[in-house]
Each structure stands twice: as C-alpha cells, then as structure tokens.
Amino acid sequence: MAHDTAPSAEVPSGSIGRLVKDARARAGLSMRALAARCEVSQPFLSQIERGHTAPSLATLYRIAAALGVSVSSLLPEAVSTPDILHVDARGGRMLPVSPEADSASGRLLTIGAGHPLEVVEYRVRPGETLGGWFTGDGEQTLFVVEGRVTVELAGEGSWVLEAGGALTHPSNVPHRWSAGAEPCHLLLAVAHRTAGDSST
Structure with missing residues (x-):
C-alpha cells in the first residue's frame, strides 16, 4: 500500500485532512472502506485526516477518485470570488x-x-x-x-x-x-x- 513519508510545506495538512474527512462522511464511507478503495493503509489515512501528514498528488488523486470528487475540492479554498480565481506567479x-x-x-x-x-x-x-x-x-x-x-x-x-x-x-x-x-x-x-x- 502507498505511504507518503513527509507533509508538503506548501499546503496546510490539517486543512486537507478536514476536507478529506468531510468528503468521506458525505460519501457514507468508513475510514477502512476508503483506505481500501484508494490502496492506502487505514492508519495512514487516519494520519491524513488528523492533519499529521499531507498526501502526495498520486495519493490525493486516488482519494478523490474513490470519493467521486475533484482533487481541488480536497484542498483549501483560494481567496477569490465565486466565478473568478486569480493565482499569481507565487500562488497555487x-x-x-x-x-x-x-x-x-x-x-x-x-x-x-x-x-x-x-x-x-x-x-x-x-x-x-x-x-x-x-x-x-x-x-x-x-x-x-x-x-x-x-x-x-x-x-x-x-x-x-x-x-x-x-x-x-x-x-x-x-x-x-x-x-x-x-x-x-x-x-x-x-x-x-x-x-x-x-x-x-
């Protein structure tokens, strides 16, 4: 099973974890069921949800696919209007x-x-x-x-x-x-x- 070894310094891991946990709850999946679907261990998924580590893009894509959501929906919102999203050269x-x-x-x-x-x-x-x-x-x-x-x-x-x-x-x-x-x-x-x- 895939394990990411270090959180990204660029994305608050706690924010990702809360969004993953909320999306899992909306999908009606247990932590064990989601871990099996995205081929990670349950303890590792628990670390993500508790904000102790941030997943890589590969793992985040698998989580998003298992939950039927986009990767971007599992990341903290950028500051923008509902219809316009601006990212400068150092943003994202x-x-x-x-x-x-x-x-x-x-x-x-x-x-x-x-x-x-x-x-x-x-x-x-x-x-x-x-x-x-x-x-x-x-x-x-x-x-x-x-x-x-x-x-x-x-x-x-x-x-x-x-x-x-x-x-x-x-x-x-x-x-x-x-x-x-x-x-x-x-x-x-x-x-x-x-x-x-x-x-x-």
Whole structure:
C-alpha cells in the first residue's frame, strides 16, 4: 500500500485532512472502506485526516477518485470570488507527485469544489520522477511548454510529446508520464464530470 513519508510545506495538512474527512462522511464511507478503495493503509489515512501528514498528488488523486470528487475540492479554498480565481506567479498549492524522494512537484492552479476545471503546472528537473500510474474522472489534456515527456496509456500505446505538443484522453484510462533528461515544463488541464453528466 502507498505511504507518503513527509507533509508538503506548501499546503496546510490539517486543512486537507478536514476536507478529506468531510468528503468521506458525505460519501457514507468508513475510514477502512476508503483506505481500501484508494490502496492506502487505514492508519495512514487516519494520519491524513488528523492533519499529521499531507498526501502526495498520486495519493490525493486516488482519494478523490474513490470519493467521486475533484482533487481541488480536497484542498483549501483560494481567496477569490465565486466565478473568478486569480493565482499569481507565487500562488497555487504545491504537492509532490509521489512519495518518492526524487519526486517532482505539481502546482495546483485551481482550488475549490466549485471549479470543474483543474489545472496543474509541473516543472520537472533532471533526475526527478513523475510517479506511477494515475487514473481519474473526466477528460484531460497534457501540454508540453518546454522539454519532452513520454505518455503511456494502458492498452492504447505511448506518445513522445515535445514542446508545443499535447495529448488529450479520458482520465479513467490508466496513464503515466516519464520526462526526458532535460528540464521539462508541463501544463495539465482536467475537465471533471459534473452532476448530471452521463458521458463516459
């Protein structure tokens, strides 16, 4: 089972924990049931909910998928109006992609349950990794600003994207990325399904 070893200094772990616990309660799931669904141990999930540690993006994606919510809904709200969200160059929420020590980090640029569009920026340095397989809901587009990345889609194939390239696919297809030897700058946009959306 996956375990994250250190909280992110950029996101208050207690805030994440309260949001995870509230979402779990709304979903009517016990802590044991949620832990099993997102493949983490119950004690580790308890640490998250009590604010003793913050999950990596990989774990947060699994928790969100198990609860049927977006990742951004499990992060503290940014200060904004309901319809306009501004993030400056130093803003957003930083989280490691995976628990590994050499993990890259993602900067979440859309925060809050009211945003069906999720945007994450990644700046990957040589030697950093982008984690393992991910799944989610909705549809996503990965755009390469700088560098090169290989995208693998389970059962579909792999694509090498260079600067200016993009790949769009359903988020529920298991996928993973690997960056090249040079620095890599990526933007990920995920359009989550909303209530009443019957598309797959």
